[in-house]
Amino acid sequence: MKLKVCGMKYQDNIEQVAAIQPDYLGFIFYEKTPRHFNTKIPKLSSDIKKTGVFVNEDLNKVIQKINEFDLQAVQLHGEEAPFYCNMLRTTTLLKKPVEVIKVFSVMDGFNFKILDEYEAVCDYYLFDTKGKLPGGNGYTFDWSLLNDYPSTKLFFLSGGIGIDEVEDIRKFKESDASKYCYALDVNSKFELEPGLKNIGVLREFINKLSNNKKMQEYNVDERGYYGNFGGAFIPEMLYPNVEELRQNYLKIMGDPDFKKEFDQLLKDYVGRPSPLYFAKRLSENYNTKIYLKREDLNHTGAHKINNTIGQILMAKRLGKNRIIAETGAGQHGVATATVCALMGLECIVYMGEIDIARQAPNVARMKMLGAKVIPALSGSRTLKDATNEAIRDWINNPVNTHYIIGSAIGPHPYPDMVTRFQSVISEEIKWQLKEQEGRENPDYVAACIGGGSNAAGTYYHFLHEENVKIIAVEAAGLGVDSGESAATSVLGKEGIIHGCKTLLMQTDDGQITEPYSISAGLDYPGVGPMHAHLSKTGRAEFMSITDSDAMEAGLELSKLEGIIPAIETSHALAIFKHKTFKQEDIVVMSLSGRGDKDLQNYIDYFKI
Amino acid sequence: MNRIQTKLEEDKKLLSIYFTAGYPNLDDTTKIIHDLEKSGVDMIEIGLPFSDPLADGPTIQDSSTQALKNGMTTEVLFNQLKNIRKSVNIPLIIMGYFNPMLQYGVEDFCKKCQEIGIDGLIIPDLPVDVYHEEYKAIFDSYGLINVFLITPQTSDERIRFIDSVSDGFIYMVSSASTTGAKSGFGNEQTEYFKRIDNLNLKNPQIVGFGISNNRTFKAATTYAKGAIIGSAFVKHVTNEGIETIPNFVNSILK
Incomplete structure (x- = not known):
């Protein structure tokens, strides 16, 4: 289930909340609320959809705000008619299309009939508590009402959701009523004051929710462990390199420019999406x-290139100009040599002496792509030893070199970075x-x-x-x-x-x-x-x-x-x-x- | 007081020698230790061989591979060393990678070291942070000193942390490299040695990596308490056998 955090107001606070990586951030452009948004939106990861919240606003003004703030979604909280929603979906005045979320206040005996005429003209519904003022009222409604939900359109669940509701949400998720529930929308229960979100509580809420879903349990934790496994058992000589990567990889991957470049290359160079x-x-x-x-x-014929594209962009952001890699059969070596050619960076691939003999075509490919292939002569002279040699190279070249590991292995943060x-x-x-x-x-x-x-x-x-x-x-x-x-x-x-x-x-x-x-x-x-x-x-x-x-x-x-x-x-x-x-x-x-x-x-x- | 600490208080520059246990022959371990002590070496690092020694260059890799082929294991080494304290007085340190110790059981490993009279451990792939959180209490309870490495890239802040966790000496890696990769020191190293000297750490420093003869030993100990020779000694044993150990040590200390 996705998460939307609504009622953002302050620049620093927006950045802090964005770091928790919600799927939507809501900015309320309705003036009669203490959460009225009236500043600039800082640069955000493109994974987060900026959502403008409006109440019976003039359509031209909505369009102007969407363009001005580069909004990816609008949430309509008043009595906006179906044609109004449709206009937002079809107008040529928008630079980019937006998702239209129509809000309905729900209370006992809510008549789902009203949804009929909106089915074709909006992307999502949002069900909120019926209250005196439009927008967040901080009271939850009886979610079992949604058992009667007649539509298949995905919806946001809103209204008074806070940390105390985690158990209810869990039950709701297990019930039929949640079948089409797409996202949770939270706001006032996470505030220090109107518009200022409490990061700690928000984080705790997300953790609690994902604990219930066991998500936390399968993802890497802050220390770099998956349960008992992971960590970074590296010689001190590697510490500065690995630490530099650890401190920067999430920041870099979250940067919209990075994401844009990565996505673009996956599309135009790799040929994604793959069918x-x-x-x-x-x-x-x-x-x-x-x-x-x-x-x-x-x-290059395999999944390997998804990772090498990502890591070569990472290496460039870190200012590295020399790339090393290990390879077994040569697939990761070829994928690395390929992206090094693409970026014009020096490329050294370590490969076991025995594998070099077994995989001549891939050795030739790497050489054609401009890489230097160095045989690993130690130990059993296969992948494991090629990896050892690459690590030794990194120890000997601690400043200008990035090591592109080819699998979800190695010291933290490699397994997590490669997985991402x-x-x-x-x-x-x-x-x-x-x-x-x-x-x-x-x-x-x-x-x-x-x-x-x-x-x-x-x-x-x-x-x-x-x-x-x-x-x-x-x-x-x-x-x-x-x-x-x-x-x-x-x-x-x-x-x-x-x-x-x-x-x-x-x-x-x-x-x-x-x-x-x-x-x-x-x-x-x-x-x-x-x-x-x-x-x-x-x-x-x-x-x-x-x-x-x-x-x-x-x-x-x-x-x-x-x-x-x-x-x-x-x-x-x-x-x-x-x-x-x-x-x-x-x-x-x-x-x-x-x-x-x-x-x-x-x-x-x-x-x- | 641990033998390492006593040794560090002596008013002299210390020479420490590393060798790979079980190399060139499985049963050379105790003879090498005796000869090194007799030749005037101050401290010995007994290398427990590992199949994948990440921080080592070809010389120590090859000696480790051979030692394993010869049949060296943790158990065999402990057996070879069980009476070593009847005849040897200088500090003995086991240097090895973490996985074999983990498989032996960290606590059992430490206990065995104490029984034998091992004074300390050097485990290059056990980071100080993990040691501090998970293992220090065990090491302490068996009276073992754990020695950490620092390199020219280690930040002052981290060096101070390592200093605070250490209670023997700090292993100062002379340059960013694997063992045996470089020989001799340039201005860069001298600057680095001076920088560390000026930090006035509570633990003395012993320099390793890049020391192979009298000249480099002297250069390394200008600012540090001592120096460690590893690859150069293993090379000597490979080329000259184990009968001429005194000659090697004399050539360093002359």
Whole structure:
């Protein structure tokens, strides 16, 4: 459920509230209220919709305010007629379209009939308490009235909501009456004085609400932990770099200019949004509804580029001119080399000596893109050692270098930062599924997990949706008990790898061991701390898929849908053989990468 | 009083040597310790090898890999050291990464160290903040001194925090690098040594990284209480074997 904080008045206070990241901020342009807004709106994150609140105002004046303050929504609190709402939706005088929210005061015996003529002319309704003055009156109404709500239009719930109502809200959310409730609208119960919001109480309210929904529990906390996992176990030499990032990443990501540039590149360069494709023949085969989120159609062929675009922009904001990265199969290396070419920055990619030999085409790609590929010669000479080498490089180059980690691993804030950049995947799934199925939430989301960045992005916006079940698919290699496996959630123990506390495969003596999978992208001995937490709390169901099951599933998708998936992704696809879904279930699966890079593997395996 | 603290009160510049336990051969550990003490070394850092030593350059990485291949484990090391205090008097510090200690159990690890007569620990990937909140009480109860690193990039404020949490010495990393990456000091290092000296910290500083001979030892100890040699010693053992340890130490102290 979204949150709108209304009745903003003071510049500093607006910025403080914006930092809590509500979805809407309301500015009241009605003069007969102590919360009348009469100054400037500071620069806000584009994630927050600036909402102008008006009461029977002259239409031209409303239009002028919308343009002047760059409002994204208007909330109409008087007796504005349907044509008035329609005008705001259709007028050419607006620089950008606005959402129109029509307010209705509700009391016992409210006649929902009145909504009929508004159905076609506004985006949302807002139900408020009936009171003497227009606008916030601070009294809640009996929400069970909404049991009789005849419409399917989404609405805001308003009127006297405060911290004491958290339990009622929770009950309301579980009831049928909340089916179309889109957002909560809060105002006077969070004020020190009219128009001045109490940040502490607001924060507590959000925490309490999300605790009830267990959202807090699955997101990173202020110390950088997901439950017991995460943190930053780094040598002092890395502290200044990691600390610089920790202090700035949220600020930078929240900056509207950053967001704009990021979104623009995702759209024009990466090719987003990636389609959410209903896989008809696959669905028929398994008698359920399967949607594939087509990350394989991204530029460079996988989800990896979502993160590298984000981090390269981050690196530029931090004034870094030298980029380092680790890579296993070369996918993240290519995605990093690509964005470095795009931005004209020096790029050094560490890759295990053995992987360099196994993945010659990707090495060639990186070189074509202008990157320097340095072989990791230490240890087992694969991904884990490439990561060690990249970290050592960063220790030796503490000032001008940014390390683009390729997965949701590493010291805080990396897992959270990478997850946020990848969360565009689930953000898109929500509206795409809504378009196609009329609901935002599927019954299942599923993804394969190595370090877990595509999975983290696929789950992110569903973590707190209790009705959405999460499936995480690990590589079992030759079998979980074969000694040749990468099923970290089963075989791993709590420990520290690459700067974070998580589940990892290790000897009894605490030496990190080398995992095995046919898929180069899944054979990481650890797993991102968020996933370790999802595993331990049981929020996600972890499944292990063997090489052979994965390969078969890859072939099956190729033949049924005309899509050759990456072998990593094939692991996720193999769950349909092992788990039965109901016919009416909607399963959204991240198709994390395309199979071009794995062609030789498929050829060798199937003797094609 | 802990042996480290007693040693730090001596009116001389201290030489501390790091070696990787179990290298070149599994059972060289005690001989190396004895020879180092006899040669006049003031303090020894016994490296507990780790599969993924992030802060180390190739020399110590390779020696760690070999030591693990030789069969070195935490348990084996503790067994090798169990009678060490019958014959060795200088301070002994175990230097290793946090994961093996975590798997052994931090409290059990500390208890074992106390039994053996280990005086302190250096754990590069256990940040001071985490130590302070979660582990200091345990270390204290077993009389162990935990030593923290500072680098030229560490802020004065953080150095003061580290100083307040420490009660032995501060390990002053000479430049931003992994171990064995650089040799010798430039003006930048001298400025840095002076800057730290001027902070008048309660804990003396011992310089590490970049010290490999008499000249660099002298330069490092101009402003600091002592210096640590790691990679250069491991290299010496690799090239010359363990029979010529006195020669190496003499060449530093001459």
